[in-house]
Amino acid sequence: MRLASTLTCPRCGHAETLTMAENACVVVYDCAACGARLTPKEGDCCVFCSYGDVPCPPIQAERHCCSSSR
Secondary structure (H helix, E strand, C coil), X not given: CCCEEEEECXXXXXXXXXXXXXXXXXXXXECCCCCCEECCCCCXXXXXXXXXXXXXXXXXXXXXXXXXCC
């Protein structure tokens, strides 16, 4: 299980490595560089699944995430 994921802002390209919680979704994240408010893309459960290089822990473990319909 990998708990670090690098989020990349689709607006400005800023990348930031963050530690993911094992038991909670991050559904809103504000880019530290440009202030863009990131939310999950349709069909994704959290910003890590949409913009990260590693999906959230529940998805890695092949479990349903808090808001995922997978």
